[in-house]
Amino acid sequence: MALIQSQRALAALYTDAAARVRLRDDPLAFAAEFALDAPGLAQLQALGEGRLLAYVGSLERKRTAEAVRLLPLSARARGPALRRAFVAYARRVPLGGGPDRYLRDVLAFAERAAHDAGDAPHLRELLDYEATWLRASSAAAFARVRYYSFPIARFAGEVAVGRTAERFARRPTIAVWFVVAGWRAGFTF
Amino acid sequence: MAAVAVDAPPRANARPSTLPVLGAGYSYRRAYRPDTYANRARIGVLEIVADHFMNGSIEAERELDLLAEHFTVIPHGLDLSLGSADGLDAAYVERFAAVVARVRAPWWSEHVAFTRAGGVRIGHLAPLPFTTEALEVVARNLAEARRRIGAVPCALENIAAPFVLAGAEMSEPEFLSRLVERTGCHLLLDVENLSANCANGGDDPEAFMDALPSEAVVQVHVAGGEWIEDTYVDSHARPVASGVWELLESACRRFPVKAIVVERDERLPEFGELLGEIERARTIGARTGRWR
Numbered sequence: 001m002a003l004i005q006s007q008r009a010l011a012a013l014y015t016d017a018a019a020r021v022r023l024r025d026d027p028l029a030f031a032a033e034f035a036l037d038a039p040g041l042a043q044l045q046a047l048g049e050g051r052l053l054a055y056v057g058s059l060e061r062k063r064t065a066e067a068v069r070l071l072p073l074s075a076r077a078r079g080p081a082l083r084r085a086f087v088a089y090a091r092r093v094p095l096g097g098g099p100d101r102y103l104r105d106v107l108a109f110a111e112r113a114a115h116d117a118g119d120a121p122h123l124r125e126l127l128d129y130e131a132t133w134l135r136a137s138s139a140a141a142f143a144r145v146r147y148y149s150f151p152i153a154r155f156a157g158e159v160a161v162g163r164t165a166e167r168f169a170r171r172p173t174i175a176v177w178f179v180v181a182g183w184r185a186g187f188t189f
Numbered sequence: 190m191a192a193v194a195v196d197a198p199p200r201a202n203a204r205p206s207t208l209p210v211l212g213a214g215y216s217y218r219r220a221y222r223p224d225t226y227a228n229r230a231r232i233g234v235l236e237i238v239a240d241h242f243m244n245g246s247i248e249a250e251r252e253l254d255l256l257a258e259h260f261t262v263i264p265h266g267l268d269l270s271l272g273s274a275d276g277l278d279a280a281y282v283e284r285f286a287a288v289v290a291r292v293r294a295p296w297w298s299e300h301v302a303f304t305r306a307g308g309v310r311i312g313h314l315a316p317l318p319f320t321t322e323a324l325e326v327v328a329r330n331l332a333e334a335r336r337r338i339g340a341v342p343c344a345l346e347n348i349a350a351p352f353v354l355a356g357a358e359m360s361e362p363e364f365l366s367r368l369v370e371r372t373g374c375h376l377l378l379d380v381e382n383l384s385a386n387c388a389n390g391g392d393d394p395e396a397f398m399d400a401l402p403s404e405a406v407v408q409v410h411v412a413g414g415e416w417i418e419d420t421y422v423d424s425h426a427r428p429v430a431s432g433v434w435e436l437l438e439s440a441c442r443r444f445p446v447k448a449i450v451v452e453r454d455e456r457l458p459e460f461g462e463l464l465g466e467i468e469r470a471r472t473i474g475a476r477t478g479r480w481r
Contacts, residue, residue, distance in 0.1 A: 003322045004274035008307030015309055039356060043318070046355040054420055055351040061424075062313045065455055072220075095312040097278070097305070100244045138244050 002040070009034040009044055013052060014059060015094055020052065063090050066102040067109060070134060073159045074127045085113060103138055107131055122150050122168060129156060132177060136186060142179035147172070153188040205375065205407050208342065209295050210480050211261050211448040213471035215463055218453070224460035229259050231464055233471065236450045237292070239264040243284040253291050262292040263408070263448065265299070271330045271345070272303035272317040279337075286338040296342040298377045298408065299334075301327060301365065316350035319357040319364040328371045344375040344408050349382035349423040353390065361386075362400035369405045376401065378444070379410035380436035381423050381452070388421040394436055398443055406444035411437050411470060412452040426455035429466055437470065441477035449474055 012019035012034070023030040023044060031041040067086045068075040075082045089109045096104055110131035114124055129152045136142050151171045158168075177186040212233025217225065219241075225232065235256060242249045256262050266285055269277065289297045302314035317323040327345075335343070347365065359367070365376060378401075380394070387394045411434070413427030429451065440446060449470040453463060474480050 002274075003318070003320070003326060004306075006318070007272075007274050007303055008309070010315065011306040011309035011311055014311050014315060043355045047352060051352045058351060058422060059311065059313050068455075095310045097308075097310050101310060102240075103244065137248065138246055 002037075005035050005037075006040045006043060009036055009040070013044065013047075014056060017091065020049075020056075024049065060087050060090055063095060063102075063105070067106050070103065070106045071110070071127070071130050073130050073156055074123070076162070077126055077159045078123055085109075085116075089113075100138065103134060107134060122155060125150055125152055126155060126159065129153075129175065132175070133186060136177040136179055136184055139179055142177060142184070144177045146175045148175060148188075149173075151188070205404050205445040205447070208375075208407055208447050209261070211263075211295070212480055213449045213451070213467050213474060214260075215451040215467055216265070216453070217256070218457060220457055221460050221463070226259060228460070228464060232260065232467065234263060234448045234450065235260040236263045236265050236298075236452075237288075238267060239285050239288045239297075240267050242288050243281075245284070250291065253288065257292040262294060263450075264288045264292060264294050264297045266297065267300070267314070268304050269299045269330075269334060270302070270304040271299055271327050271334065272301065272323060273305055273330065274303075274322075274326050275306055277330050277333055278305070282334055282337045285334075289338055289341055294341055296344055296375065296407070297338065298344040298346055300346045300348050301368065302348045314348045316348060316352070316354060317364075318354040319359050319361055321358055324364060324367055324371065327368060331372050331374060342375060344377040346377040346379050346410065347382055347386075349379070349385040349414075351389075351420075360400065362397050366400065366402055366405070369402050375407040376405040377408040377410060378406045378440055379412070379423075380440055381410060381412040381414060381425075381429070381433050384430070384433050384436055385414055385421045385423045395439060398436075398440060401444075403443065404445060406440060406446060408448045408450065409437055409440050409444075409446055410450050410452055411466070412454075424455060425452050428458070428462070429469075434469065434473070438473050438477060441474055441479050446474065446477075446479050 013023060027041060027045065064083050064086050068083065086109055089112060093108065095101055110127050113119065114128050125148045128146065129148065132144055132146060149170045149172060150168055151173050152175060155168055173188050175186065175188040214232045214234035214236065216236045216238065237256065242253055268281060269285060300314050301317065303317060304311050304314060345368065347361065368374065369376060383394050383397055386392065411429045412423060412425045413429045414421055414423040415427050437449065451463060451466045451470060
């Protein structure tokens with residue numbers, strides 16, 4: 001039982017629902033896919049579906065916690081709906097690599113959520129605004145202009161101090177960010 | 190960015206007696222930045238999640254510099270993946286090494302786990318089988334990491350494992366003991382993880398600690414978890430439980446503990462609550478003779 005093969009199979013089982021189905025439905029084909037010997041396959045089968053799914057759940061919670069950490073305003077404004085939306089996204093899209101993997105993960109989520117017609121417009125705009133700040137905060141050079149239909153900076157400020165934004169009326173707003181030589185700024189008008 | 194000794198040969202860790210006594214602190218969160226500086230006299234050590242400072246931005250570097258100016262900082266890695274049979278991610282190690290060098294860390298820490306395999310990122314710490322092969326993989330990867338990070342000592346942490354993989358050739362404490370013997374690393378004993386594993390697996394945490402080398406543990410983590418259905422999860426989202434405080438005291442009586450770090454990742458409380466836990470950890474360290 002070689003560690004390298006069993007780790008590759010485990011990584012697939014931990015992150016890919018289709019791999020879990022393949023192991024359950026056709027274990028010999030799964031073993032062949034990952035070049036597992038009989039003890040290696042037995043090790044995976046000994047895990048049991050219940051424990052495996054419990055671990056998958058903990059991985060989802062961890063990944064979602066990072067999203068909430070990086071998007072505190074949207075998490076506050078949307079409540080549990082943000083976690084639900086992120087988990088649905090995470091089940092479709094595997095986590096990438098690299099030290100900034102969680103940042104890229106959250107930005108990819110925000111990109112998709114921006115087109116989700118089911119979300120209220122002010123929440124969609126807040127997510128976009130927060131994600132753009134994340135991009136600006138992590139880039140060496142950056143320039144962006146965005147149009148919003150709500151006074152987005154005021155809205156963000158209200159959410160930051162725990163107030164809801166129900167009373168915000170639409171007001172066309174332009175937001176500008178730029179980062180040059182380590183100096184970064186963002187403003188709206 | 191500070192220079193990194195990428196060609197330094199691997200060296201045995203410093204003896205525990207030569208490591209500085211740091212006292213009690215917490216795992217730094219940016220949400221607590223103003224409170225952290227305002228209470229620096231009450232914080233003996235700051236552990237930072239190195240991954241949060243590895244994006245290469247000027248802000249991250251400035252923040253590291255400011256933290257290092259006011260606190261003793263221990264970088265804590267999440268994704269070195271020392272247990273990966275595929276080997277290390279060289280780019281990650283370089284960035285991790287840069288953080289260690291920048292804060293002039295007395296030691297750094299990572300987990301006995303793997304987080305990626307076959308190009309797949311698991312996203313969290315996954316358990317290793319307690320086999321000789323896995324031991325050799327961790328030892329080989331640690332030697333490679335030390336070549337890149339330099340002579341700064343390291344401490345490896347036991348994880349909260351959702352299960353023990355079949356095919357084990359030894360127990361977890363025996364695995365850790367052999368790792369210490371093989372590599373000269375120190376141990377970071379997470380007593381919350383230990384408590385979680387014992388709650389879920391029915392093992393005895395005192396017997397676990399009995400089986401570790403008496404000089405190995407230099408740092409302890411404490412945190413709070415919760416029961417989710419019939420499984421205890423180390424969520425780091427609750428206050429430290431009384432049983433975990435008892436394990437901390439037991440660990441401090443047994444091992445040459447130099448630092449205790451309170452971890453809180455979710456449902457962040459008012460900073461005063463966290464300060465209370467830091468103070469309780471400091472008191473336990475003092476009561477057991479680890480510091481005054």
